[in-house]
Amino acid sequence: MQYFVQQLINGLTLGSIYGLIAIGYTMVYGIIGMINFAHGDIFMVGAFTALIVFLILGALFYSVPVVIALLVMMIVAMLLTSLYNWTIEKVAYRPLRGSFRLAPLITAIGMSIALSNFVQVTQGPRNKPIPPMVSQVYNINGVSVSLKQIIIVIVTALLLVVFWYLVNKTSLGRAQRACEQDRKMAALLGIDVDRTISITFIMGASLAAVAGTLFLMYYGVVAFSDGFVPGVKAFTAAVLGGIGSLPGAVLGGLLIGFIESMWSAYFSIDYKDVAAFSILAIVLIFLPSGILGRPEVEKV
Amino acid sequence: MAVTVSRESDSVATPTQRALKEAFYAGAIALGLFVLFIGLKTGQNMSNELVLTQRWGLLAAVVIATAVGRFLYVAYGQPFMANQKIANVATGLLPASVGSRFFTLPAFIVAVVAMVLLFVFNGSLAGWVGAEPAGYLQFLRALAVIYVLACVIYYFRAFIHANFTKLGITALVLYPILVVAVLSLNAWSIAGGLQGSLKWVDNFGIQILIYVMLAWGLNIVVGLAGLLDLGYVAFYALGAYAYALLATQYGLSFWILLPAAGCMAALWGVLLGFPVLRLRGDYLAIVTLAFGEIIRLVLINWREVTNGSAGISGIPKVSFFGLMTFNVSDPNYIAKVLHIATSSAYYKIFLYYLILGLCLLTAFVTIRLRRLPVGRAWEALREDEIACRSLGINTTTTKLTAFATGAMFGGFAGSFFAARQGFVSPESFVFLESAIILAIVVLGGMGSLVGIAVAAMVMIGGTEALRELDFLKQIFGPDFTPELYRMLLFGMAMVIVMLWKPRGFVGSREPTAFLKERRAVSSSFTKEGHG
Numbered sequence: 078m079q080y081f082v083q084q085l086i087n088g089l090t091l092g093s094i095y096g097l098i099a100i101g102y103t104m105v106y107g108i109i110g111m112i113n114f115a116h117g118d119i120f121m122v123g124a125f126t127a128l129i130v131f132l133i134l135g136a137l138f139y140s141v142p143v144v145i146a147l148l149v150m151m152i153v154a155m156l157l158t159s160l161y162n163w164t165i166e167k168v169a170y171r172p173l174r175g176s177f178r179l180a181p182l183i184t185a186i187g188m189s190i191a192l193s194n195f196v197q198v199t200q201g202p203r204n205k206p207i208p209p210m211v212s213q214v215y216n217i218n219g220v221s222v223s224l225k226q227i228i229i230v231i232v233t234a235l236l237l238v239v240f241w242y243l244v245n246k247t248s249l250g251r252a253q254r255a256c257e258q259d260r261k262m263a264a265l266l267g268i269d270v271d272r273t274i275s276i277t278f279i280m281g282a283s284l285a286a287v288a289g290t291l292f293l294m295y296y297g298v299v300a301f302s303d304g305f306v307p308g309v310k311a312f313t314a315a316v317l318g319g320i321g322s323l324p325g326a327v328l329g330g331l332l333i334g335f336i337e338s339m340w341s342a343y344f345s346i347d348y349k350d351v352a353a354f355s356i357l358a359i360v361l362i363f364l365p366s367g368i369l370g371r372p373e374v375e376k377v
Numbered sequence: 378m379a380v381t382v383s384r385e386s387d388s389v390a391t392p393t394q395r396a397l398k399e400a401f402y403a404g405a406i407a408l409g410l411f412v413l414f415i416g417l418k419t420g421q422n423m424s425n426e427l428v429l430t431q432r433w434g435l436l437a438a439v440v441i442a443t444a445v446g447r448f449l450y451v452a453y454g455q456p457f458m459a460n461q462k463i464a465n466v467a468t469g470l471l472p473a474s475v476g477s478r479f480f481t482l483p484a485f486i487v488a489v490v491a492m493v494l495l496f497v498f499n500g501s502l503a504g505w506v507g508a509e510p511a512g513y514l515q516f517l518r519a520l521a522v523i524y525v526l527a528c529v530i531y532y533f534r535a536f537i538h539a540n541f542t543k544l545g546i547t548a549l550v551l552y553p554i555l556v557v558a559v560l561s562l563n564a565w566s567i568a569g570g571l572q573g574s575l576k577w578v579d580n581f582g583i584q585i586l587i588y589v590m591l592a593w594g595l596n597i598v599v600g601l602a603g604l605l606d607l608g609y610v611a612f613y614a615l616g617a618y619a620y621a622l623l624a625t626q627y628g629l630s631f632w633i634l635l636p637a638a639g640c641m642a643a644l645w646g647v648l649l650g651f652p653v654l655r656l657r658g659d660y661l662a663i664v665t666l667a668f669g670e671i672i673r674l675v676l677i678n679w680r681e682v683t684n685g686s687a688g689i690s691g692i693p694k695v696s697f698f699g700l701m702t703f704n705v706s707d708p709n710y711i712a713k714v715l716h717i718a719t720s721s722a723y724y725k726i727f728l729y730y731l732i733l734g735l736c737l738l739t740a741f742v743t744i745r746l747r748r749l750p751v752g753r754a755w756e757a758l759r760e761d762e763i764a765c766r767s768l769g770i771n772t773t774t775t776k777l778t779a780f781a782t783g784a785m786f787g788g789f790a791g792s793f794f795a796a797r798q799g800f801v802s803p804e805s806f807v808f809l810e811s812a813i814i815l816a817i818v819v820l821g822g823m824g825s826l827v828g829i830a831v832a833a834m835v836m837i838g839g840t841e842a843l844r845e846l847d848f849l850k851q852i853f854g855p856d857f858t859p860e861l862y863r864m865l866l867f868g869m870a871m872v873i874v875m876l877w878k879p880r881g882f883v884g885s886r887e888p889t890a891f892l893k894e895r896r897a898v899s900s901s902f903t904k905e906g907h908g
Contacts, residue, residue, distance in 0.1 A: 129417055132417075132429050
């Protein structure tokens with residue numbers, strides 16, 4: 078039982094990170110109907126920015142409280158990563174809006190290749206390890222919970238509340254939901270569609286940057302190629318939950334996290350990704366639009 | 378940076394003022410993007426801790442270059458292109474007015490003379506002027522060759538346009554012979570020519586043709602049937618491992634295993650097809666992506682059979698239909714049978730013709746299938762699935778045949794790849810390969826065989842050519858490694874080509890069924906399917 082609870086906590090931590098990235102995928106998909114393949118690399122850029130900020134803090138000050146260091150890393154990562162995603166949207170996706178469906182997908186894949194190789198060229202191909210930032214571990218009834226895991230879950234929960242408020246209670250969120258339903262009608266009613274889409278990309282990138290910072294804090298290492306696997310997992314999570322649905326993205330992320338940690342604990346660690354992908358395929362056979370996705374209405 | 382950053386286009390501002398403003402914005406954005414990534418570099422010190430080194434000079438250079446580039450683009454590039462668009466809508470790749478100014482007869486003659494002189498005195502140049510200027514002269518020679526070829530293409534463009542397919546196939550058939558002939562003349566010996574041809578036939582010829590074949594195979598699934606497949610590399614891997622395992626374990630010949638690998642890949646295509654039949658669009662994309670990853674992960678982890686990430690080596694070579702082999706130790710080695718000098722180039726040239734044959738087979742099958750009911754059903758499925766069903770087409774079998782046929786060609790290409798490399802490992806079958814193949818299909822203009830071949834040549838040939846840029850070391854110093862920038866440039870080229878031609882290189886389609894006269898349709902009028 079303790080072992081099970083332990084795995085549950087590990088899965089929750091992993092799932093929170095996937096969920097944060099998955100929201101970026103699902104929001105962009107919901108509003109412009111494209112798979113933003115560069116999102117995984119945006120997450121990696123976020124983690125790398127946090128790493129560089131961490132090193133700058135270490136070089137400038139003798140010692141910085143962990144809370145302040147984490148906050149500064151997160152804020153700078155959010156700002157710069159948003160700038161990246163905003164620029165990518167302007168340069169690579171906006172000119173192709175209204176073009177055929179595969180064109181932005183190809184530019185997104187191109188941007189993903191370019192981003193990871195840009196980081197490789199400028200920062201070198203090696204793994205970048207940092208000394209552990211927080212190392213406290215609490216033991217509750219034989220289940221060990223590290224402070225890192227608590228921070229991840231709390232930050233994720235806080236962000237989700239803020240995010241829920243933004244989407245459901247503000248005029249910005251209303252504009253986003255309107256664009257999602259019908260972009261042309263929203264434009265006719267005076268919503269600045271371009272601006273709304275830009276803000277969607279910025280919000281997605283901010284969440285991915287936070288996920289990147291948490292990822293760096295949790296694993297203590299980042300490399301230029303680290304965007305791909307979490308990116309694909311988060312994308313899987315978004316599809317599993319029903320792409321375009323925000324609660325679905327979080328639910329999918331948690332599910333993928335649980336599947337992974339349970340599979341590595343009870344079966345074999347080698348095949349944990351195979352398990353995650355297979356469960357995706359099985360779920361989609363029975364629920365072709367994901368768990369919380371709306372079924373597509375076919376109009377003739 | 379092809380978009381206007383500021384939205385309010387001030388009608389009073391002159392183009393230069395506007396360009397200055399745009400340049401300022403571009404510089405500011407570049408500063409924000411690059412301040413941490415170019416301005417600072419993370420590196421390990423002696424005790425393996427991460428330390429930062431500062432590169433503010435490089436950062437300033439990059440930011441200024443971005444701003445200047447943006448200024449030039451807005452101030453001169455945009456008006457120029459707008460003028461060209463009005464002046465010549467139809468010429469496509471290069472507007473005629475620019476072409477005739479750039480490709481003039483005197484310049485052509487100068488280039489030919491320079492090229493011939495530099496080729497003739499190639500050997501003694503380094504002695505006359507020293508090693509470093511000789512490097513620049515070699516670069517100059519390459520430029521002259523490119524210019525002469527471009528001139529020829531430009532002046533014969535009408536002829537080339539009319540007979541593109543025939544000319545292309547002839548050029549492909551003659552390519553190894555021409556390479557060997559030119560290099561033999563250059564080195565004054567046939568052995569030297571054969572040795573020098575290895576790189577050109579293998580790195581450029583075979584490499585590009587493998588991608589052409591893969592892209593033509595994927596074209597059946599994506600371009601004809603409109604099913605978005607992000608895991609095509611799985612079938613390539615299945616074909617490669619089928620040949621590698623059966624040939625090393627059971628000693629079967631390539632000519633038996635080639636069809637076997639194709640059948641096996643097709644079977645897996647059907648197996649993948651069944652569960653995804655109900656899925657549409659992007660759900661299909663993610664399941665195929667997941668399938669590709671599953672195959673790769675199984676190849677890595679099923680160590681008893683696949684030898685894990687270490688891969689399988691010592692895969693036997695292809696024989697010349699059992700009559701001659703390409704192993705020097707065999708009694709029927711090709712050089713012994715034909716009484717010619719020993720060279721490793723024969724095998725590469727043979728492989729070149731083999732993959733060319735496989736490519737032409739793929740193209741032939743695709744062209745013929747499009748005229749058969751099943752091919753028409755594919756294209757109907759791409760255009761409208763509901764109309765398809767209401768006309769009584771069985772969408773299940775239609776999708777499955779598309780998956781199976783595409784997968785079969787992937788399997789053929791895979792077993793060829795294993796035979797050519799002599800070594801396979803899961804490293805070769807990552808998602809990036811699927812993405813590159815899909816990008817070639819889309820950049821070529823989906824459904825157009827010629828466009829896809831051109832796209833493969835540009836993208837794969839271009840990245841291979843980047844390996845040849847060693848002279849840049851003389852400019853940027855010995856630490857500069859052009860290979861590092863290969864994939865960065867590849868990714869940016871994908872974006873730029875897509876922005877430049879969103880419909881691909883060949884933006885029109887020939888209908889298979891037509892009334893009275895055949896007329897190409899702009900592909901803006903065709904759909905790309907929903908999945």
